[in-house]
Each structure stands twice: as C-alpha cells, then as structure tokens.
Amino acid sequence: MTHSRRPLGTGPHPVEQQDDAPRRRPRLPAEPDEPSTAETVFPAPAREAGTAPTQGRRPLGQRD
Numbered sequence: 001m002t003h004s005r006r007p008l009g010t011g012p013h014p015v016e017q018q019d020d021a022p023r024r025r026p027r028l029p030a031e032p033d034e035p036s037t038a039e040t041v042f043p044a045p046a047r048e049a050g051t052a053p054t055q056g057r058r059p060l061g062q063r064d
Helices: 006-010 012-033 035-041 044-049
Strands: none
C-alpha cells in the first residue's frame, strides 16, 4: 500500500489521458479537411456512398 502513493498513482493516469486526448482531437477536425485521415477512421466506399453513413459509424455506437 505504501508503494501506491497518490503522486505516483495520479501521475501515469492523467499523463495517459493527455496523450490520447491530443491524438484524438486532431483526427475529428482533420476528417473533412484531410481525406487521408478520414480513410483511416472511415472506409472510402462508405464515405463516398453518403446514403449510408451509419455503416461507418455503427461500431462507434452512433445509430442515427
């Protein structure tokens, strides 16, 4: 219990979240601006169709 101090425990936790936060933030606004990022997140055929955007967003949990 002594080895799990607050500064040590809180250190890695916020650091991990901060690393993931900046990486996920640029991907969202970069989707419409850069198609290269959108292709990695969403498949090209699903985006071109436009009629079925739910296919690419199904795994994300956004059912519209």
